[in-house]
Amino acid sequence: MYDYIKKQDEEIFKAIEGEEERQSSGIELIPSENYVSRAVREANGSILTNKYSEGYPGKRYYGGQEFTDVVETIAIERAKKLFNCQFANVQSLSGAPANVAMYFALMEPGDTVLGMDLGHGGHLTHGHPTTSINKVFNFVRYKMKDPDTGEIDYDELRRVALEHKPKIILAGFSAYSRELDYAKFTEIAKEVGAYTVADMAHIAGLIAGKAARNPFDDGFDVITTTTHKTLRGPRGGMILTRESEEIATKINKAVFPGLQGGPHMNVVAAKAVCFGEALTPAFQEYAGQILKNAKAMEAVLHRENVRMLGGGTSNHLILADVFDSLGVPGKEAETVLDEVGITLNKNMIADEPRTAMDPSGIRFGTPAMTTRGMKETEATRLAEIMIETLRHKDDVAKKQTLREEVRAMCEKFPIPESFV
Ligand code: DSN
Secondary structure (H helix, E strand, O other): OOHHHHHHOHHHHHHHHHHHHHHHHOEEOOOOOOOOOHHHHHHHOOHHHHOOOOEEOOEEOOOOOHHHHHHHHHHHHHHHHHHOOOEEEOOOOOHHHHHHHHHHHHOOOOOEEEEEOHHHOOOHHHOOOOOOHHHHOEEEEEOEOOOOOOOEOHHHHHHHHHHHOOOEEEEEOOOOOOOOOHHHHHHHHHHHOOEEEEEOOOOHHHHHOOOOOOHHHHOOOEEEEEOOOOOOOOOOEEEEEOOOHHHHHHHHHHHHHHHOOOOOHHHHHHHHHHHHHHOOHHHHHHHHHHHHHHHHHHHHHHHOOOOEHHHOOOOOEEEEOHHHHHOOOHHHHHHHHHHOOEEOEEEOOOOOOOOOOOOOEEEEEOHHHHHOOOOHHHHHHHHHHHHHHHHOOOOHHHHHHHHHHHHHHHHHOOOOOOOO
């Protein structure tokens, strides 16, 4: 696969080769990562990368678009079918630019967004003080009522909405393990005249695979997403509009020329291939298995009295307070688990008493291990291995044994090349 890089650029070849070995000999539990098919990688690495295609199918600023138009039109049509909506912009370079374009499409500078508190599971692009958009728009927050059940405080959400009259009410998260009540969001948004937007980057694959509710079924106006998490596509973004042509037109203009130049057509082709895969019955099975595997891990954490934010999980991820339950801070837990071949990330918990760089929690999930074909038996054992590792974090011999067990699991479940 890498013959030309190998001949031409030894340093980069070695780094890619090293990463390939790392991915195949360890278990990926970062809930926002996945393994894409060889078909997606081929499209991503195709000669479409050579082409400039500013504009949209049939309306471009450069010639030679007979094939790029085909590619983008197929991607759009498949996205619409997958998410049951009338408009799709598949050019967003990733999730953050998709959110920025969506904000500029639907608001004027100074307008207000009501989104999930970042410490309660929200995302940087939902208005973190360090982001550029925080200088342009005004962000107000809602939170969980109780971090141990995960229930959103919808009364407070409504109160803040009535007080601040947001232009957008944003549902979505990057570290939240429960389902949202989308109907409640739309009800409150109607009351205050706000748009409803779901940032479903984490759960797009669950929605596409019918393992999670589609916010469009509860009347949401817009969905933003990445394509590389549970959806198992190339690194990229997308913006979907349920039915309003006026909104869809504003979004297209905000993406190009508002924010971006030429779309990355190789990535658009890879998105189309991924959407084709996600439209198959096999993908629905995959999405369902992601949830079953997460439930299997949850059962082990319950049994071992490890505190989970939200009290457990209803989706693909778990946020565990390992500092409170096992006396190991999140940063050290991340490092120690890396030593046994399990990759996940340290994460802040709700109302974090420690720091962002050394928080109390770890966040992990099942999309990638499920892609390898692992089921509940392996998910259960992996959760046990994680807890054993953290309980014996200074026992070198024990960690070596567990590392060998993880390696053996990886050999039994190699990363697949194809899902159809
Ligand atoms: N970095 C992504 C995640 O891990 O959830 C969100 O942007």
